Amino acid sequence: MHLFLLGVSHRTAPVDLRERLDFSSRDVGAAVESLAARSSAAESVVLSTCNRSEIYVASSDPARAREELVAFLGDYHQLPKDVFLPHLFAHDDDAAAQHLFRVAAGLDSLVVGEPQILGQVKDAFQAAAERHCTGPLLNKAFHWAFGVGKRVRSETALGEGAVSVSFAAVSLARKIFGRLDGRRVLIIGAGEVSALTAQHLRSHGVAEIVITSRTAAHADGLAAAVGGRTVPWDEMRQAMARADIVVTATGSQRPIIFREDVEAVRGRRRAEPLFIIDVAVPRDVDPAVTEIEQVFLYNVDDLRGIVQENLARRGAEIARAEAIIAEELTRFTAWQRSRRTIPTVVALRQRFDDIRQAELQRLESRLSGLPPEARARIDEVTRLIVEKLLLEPTEQLKALPDEETQAAYTEAVNRLFRLGDEGTAESAAGDIDTSPDTQDAMRDRRSVRADRRGGA
Amino acid sequence: MNVLPLLLYAAAGIAYAIHFARRHPQAGRIATTLLIFAALAHTFVIGMQTMEVGHVPYANPSRAVSTFVWLLALSYLYLEVTTDERAMGVFIMPILIGLQTIPVVSPGVERMDPVLDSPWFWVHVSSLLFAYASFALAGVLGLTYMVQFKEIKKKHLGYFYTRLPSLQTLDVMNWRAVGVGWLFLTLGVAVGALWTAQARLVAPEDPNLQAMSLADPKVLVTVITWGVYSFAVFARKTLGWTGRRTAWLSALGFTIVLLNFLAVSYFITTSHTF
Numbered sequence: 001m002h003l004f005l006l007g008v009s010h011r012t013a014p015v016d017l018r019e020r021l022d023f024s025s026r027d028v029g030a031a032v033e034s035l036a037a038r039s040s041a042a043e044s045v046v047l048s049t050c051n052r053s054e055i056y057v058a059s060s061d062p063a064r065a066r067e068e069l070v071a072f073l074g075d076y077h078q079l080p081k082d083v084f085l086p087h088l089f090a091h092d093d094d095a096a097a098q099h100l101f102r103v104a105a106g107l108d109s110l111v112v113g114e115p116q117i118l119g120q121v122k123d124a125f126q127a128a129a130e131r132h133c134t135g136p137l138l139n140k141a142f143h144w145a146f147g148v149g150k151r152v153r154s155e156t157a158l159g160e161g162a163v164s165v166s167f168a169a170v171s172l173a174r175k176i177f178g179r180l181d182g183r184r185v186l187i188i189g190a191g192e193v194s195a196l197t198a199q200h201l202r203s204h205g206v207a208e209i210v211i212t213s214r215t216a217a218h219a220d221g222l223a224a225a226v227g228g229r230t231v232p233w234d235e236m237r238q239a240m241a242r243a244d245i246v247v248t249a250t251g252s253q254r255p256i257i258f259r260e261d262v263e264a265v266r267g268r269r270r271a272e273p274l275f276i277i278d279v280a281v282p283r284d285v286d287p288a289v290t291e292i293e294q295v296f297l298y299n300v301d302d303l304r305g306i307v308q309e310n311l312a313r314r315g316a317e318i319a320r321a322e323a324i325i326a327e328e329l330t331r332f333t334a335w336q337r338s339r340r341t342i343p344t345v346v347a348l349r350q351r352f353d354d355i356r357q358a359e360l361q362r363l364e365s366r367l368s369g370l371p372p373e374a375r376a377r378i379d380e381v382t383r384l385i386v387e388k389l390l391l392e393p394t395e396q397l398k399a400l401p402d403e404e405t406q407a408a409y410t411e412a413v414n415r416l417f418r419l420g421d422e423g424t425a426e427s428a429a430g431d432i433d434t435s436p437d438t439q440d441a442m443r444d445r446r447s448v449r450a451d452r453r454g455g456a
Numbered sequence: 457m458n459v460l461p462l463l464l465y466a467a468a469g470i471a472y473a474i475h476f477a478r479r480h481p482q483a484g485r486i487a488t489t490l491l492i493f494a495a496l497a498h499t500f501v502i503g504m505q506t507m508e509v510g511h512v513p514y515a516n517p518s519r520a521v522s523t524f525v526w527l528l529a530l531s532y533l534y535l536e537v538t539t540d541e542r543a544m545g546v547f548i549m550p551i552l553i554g555l556q557t558i559p560v561v562s563p564g565v566e567r568m569d570p571v572l573d574s575p576w577f578w579v580h581v582s583s584l585l586f587a588y589a590s591f592a593l594a595g596v597l598g599l600t601y602m603v604q605f606k607e608i609k610k611k612h613l614g615y616f617y618t619r620l621p622s623l624q625t626l627d628v629m630n631w632r633a634v635g636v637g638w639l640f641l642t643l644g645v646a647v648g649a650l651w652t653a654q655a656r657l658v659a660p661e662d663p664n665l666q667a668m669s670l671a672d673p674k675v676l677v678t679v680i681t682w683g684v685y686s687f688a689v690f691a692r693k694t695l696g697w698t699g700r701r702t703a704w705l706s707a708l709g710f711t712i713v714l715l716n717f718l719a720v721s722y723f724i725t726t727s728h729t730f
Contacts, residue, residue, distance in 0.1 A: 157479075160618070175608060178622035271696035273623065290609070294699055302611045309613070 001042065001137050001339070004062045005096040006069045006088060007054030010110050013087035021077055021084060023048035029127040031076060036133045039068045043135040045142065047103070047124040049117065051110050056100065058137035062092045097141055097332050101325045104149035106158060113158035113314045118149040140335065148328045155324060158317040161310030165303045166196035168310075169277045170204060172303075173245055176275050176296055181205035186243035187228070188236060188257075189250030190218035193279040193300070197247050198226040210243070212236050214250065241265040246276045248284035259288040262295060270294065279303070337406060338398035344410045345394050347419040352386045458522055458559045461501060464494030465529070465556055469549030476546040476619055484542045488533075491545070495533060498526045520585065522559040524717070525552050528589040535593060535629065541621050547596045558718075576651035583644030584678075588713050590637030591685070595710025597630040598703035605700050627699055631692060634706055638685045645682055677716040684709045 008021055023031045023046050032046045041057035048054075055072075059065035070088070074081050091099050099108070104121045106113045125142040128134050134142070153159050162168040170180075177183055183206045187194050190213045198209055209228030212235070213219035219230040231239050240246060240262070250256060257276075266274065271294065278285040278299040290297040360367070360382065367375055397413070400406040414420055471487030474480060502523060532548045535541075604620045607613055620626070688705040691697035697705075 172608070172613075175604075175617065175622050176624065178624040268696070271698040273699065293701075296608055298611065305611070306613060 001058050001060055002062045002065075002092050003056070003096045003137060003141055003336070004041075004059050004065045004090070004092045005054060005056050005099055006066060006073075006090040007047075007052060008084065008087050008089070009052035009054070009108065011108070012089050013084070017084060017087055018051070018053065020079060021053045021073065022050070023053055023076075024050075028124060029131055032128045032133050033131050034076070035069075035072055036131070039065070039072065041065050041068070043128075043138040044133050045125055045128040045138055047121060049120045052103070052108075054103075056096065056138060056141070058135060066090055093336070094329065094333050097144075097336075098325065098329050100141060100145045101148040101328060101332075104145035105152040105321055105325060106149070107152075107318065107321055107325070111163050112311075112318065113160075114163070115153070115159050118146065118153075121149070122146060137336075137339075141332070144328065144332050148325060151324055151328070152321045156317045156320045158314055158321050161306075161313055163307055163310050163314070164196075165193055165279065165300060165307060166200050168303045168306045169197050169247070169279075169298065170200040172277075172296075172298060172306075173201070173275050174204070176273050177244065179205075182207045183244040184208045184242055185210065185228075185245045185247065186236075186239050187211045187222065188246065188248040188284065189213055189252075189280065190215075190222040191249040191279070194247045194249035195222055195225060197277065197279070198222065198228065201245065202226050206245070210239050212239060237261065237265050241267065241269070244272070244274065246274065247279065248276070249279045250284050252280070252284060253282060255286045256284050257289065258286045259292065262289050262292060266292070266295075277303070337400070337403060340403075340406060341397045341400075341410060344413055344419065345397060348393075348413060348417060349386075349390060351417050351419060352390060353383075356382050356386050458501060458556060458563070461494050461498035461525075462553065462556045462560050464490055464497055465525075465549065465552045468494055468545070469553055472542070472545035472549050475542060479619065484545075487545055488536065488542065491529065491533060491549075495526070495529045498522075498529065502526055518559040518562055520581065521555050521717070524585045524588055525556045525559075527586055528552060528555075528592050531586075531589045531593055531633075535633075539621075539625065539629065541625065543620050544593075544596060544600065547600060548593070551592055551596070574651065574655075576647055576654070580644055580647045580651060583640045583647065587637045587640035587644055588717060590633045590640065591681075591706070591710045591713050594630050594633035594637060594706040595713075597626050597633060598706035598710075601626040601630060601703040602700060602707070605703070623699065627702065630702060630706055631698075634685060634688055634692075634702070634709075638689050641682055641685060645678060674716060677712060681709060681712050681716060684712060 008018060010018065013021070028046050028048055031048075032044055035041075035044050035046065035055065039057065039059075040061070041059040043058035045056045046054075047056065055069050057065050057069070070081060070085070073079070073084065100121075102108045104118055106115065106117050109117050121142070125134065125138075129139070162171045173180060173183075180201065181204070185198065185201050185206050185208065187198055187209065190211060198211075202209060209223075209226055211219045211223045211226075211228050211230045212233055213222075213230075214233050216230070216232070222228070223230045240257075248257065262274070262276075263270075274295045276285055276289065276295065276297045278297065281300060283299050285297060285299070287297070289295055360379065367378065370378075393413075397406075397409060400409055468487050468490035471483055471490055475484040475487050505519065528548070529552055532545070536545065600616070600620055601623060603616050604623055604626065607617045608623070621629075684705065688697075688702060688709065691705070692702060
């Protein structure tokens, strides 16, 4: 069974194509269900965010899976193949797992280290798991990826530091005031950045957001959006006297707030800190304001500078994150390799058990005189002997260090015990893969065995 | 006997440093655990000495230093537990380790002047040592406040910005430490003055008691300390001084305390040698 991945991301496709291949606007669960219904792949997960649409499958035939997935993408989104074919990327096995780990860790994100992606990967997996579209391989791969994401976040500083102007402003406010609940905010001029900042501040529990704008309609709109109240433009100074945090974003060509203004309104509150965030270009606040003790003034360039520094710091953490991923990938590959031996192991056990059963059958006439307890004991003892004989070879087979050795050993085991001969389809010599139907066959056989044991 | 707490303080100090530099939560928890063990070991040591001499051991400077370290460790632990903020540990530990070295190197002899054998003495010294421990905390909080303030004001968000608590938190903690310290300092000084007056009546010829006045360096510096902290409390309450000014005052105050506590005790002849 191979892990196979096909998709588009911000690295390979322009935004308009990504939008047309997006699954999340419709239902990811429905998508993964309809994929599972028509594809030969045993397991599938669809991951769709604004920066990527990726399909992960577990398939015995990656080449066939690729064709099926391309056809599925075209049909599902009603797009001709040639539109998206040049933008697709595909990985199998180790490369696919590595990609999944990097995505979960936030290394493949547009903004490296952004925290949402891990949750999105979890949701994608959840949607598929709920519809029974996942199985042993994808379950393991995705849970492994969640672990990798967590490790990278806790052991590196990849996700640290604000990387947008509005977040940088909020994190500064928190460094000045500690908790923001109970703080009062004044927004002067309704613009995009001031709206975003207001929203972040609101989510940190500020007590009050007051908005004022030369155009009353703008102020009303923003007030409705962030749950604030408006005051008339000419009451701006009174409002400033009450505020702890002031965000200015007017289109004024000249500064509107000067040192004297701030000193005048501070009055009795001059002992308390005042944080002024000037996101307007050109600036709304005279730089001399920063000379007032307890007043912290940041303009949009300062905030951009912080964002740049944080991005650079994240960049420095990438190598550490990649090292963690490489380490986890080695362990994951070892696990996957050990899984490849499962068909041989199952066949081997089957072979031994068949011999055991045959011998018991042969002795049936002599054993029939024994009491039922003694017969049960014989069955138990013979079964245990078989189990113990097979324990060590099974472990050794699973722990083989590389694929080539593993192929050689499986081949040897197949030949030594003639595992391919008696129509045990899953272990035809040399083919160490399992297709879904042979897996089912194995499962059936196992349950038959269990029944027999129960009956004995 | 003071070696064990010293070693544990040192171990906790290393753990706090790792916690601060790497921001590793596990290292922080280990640091707190080590510090708790250090404080317990220290409690045991002081308990033993108390049993040995029959009173809390601070009638000679080295043992007083040891008791001070113990109080500071306990006060810091209280601060850490109530605020869930471990970043200050890395600044407090060097003080603990540095001062605890003194009783280890020169244990001193506990000799009790009969004139000191009074409950007043106990109240006087306990209050002052506890006040000094609070001022030590306040001093460290003040220094870190200034570092943090400077980084934010100058828009240079560096090493400390990501590691220290917010300005508001530092300011509030600083104010609490100054307030508590000032109360105990006032109590300690008042008791000391009353008790001296009382003792003079009992033993008018004792030369030490005679010299006990503002001319004595230790008494003088203590009164200056009291003045500085009284001003800090007054400025906060009525002038609305917060933030950097309060931080400056508490750093200045603690410098004077250290001067009084170490330099005056060990190097300057004074009548206040008990």
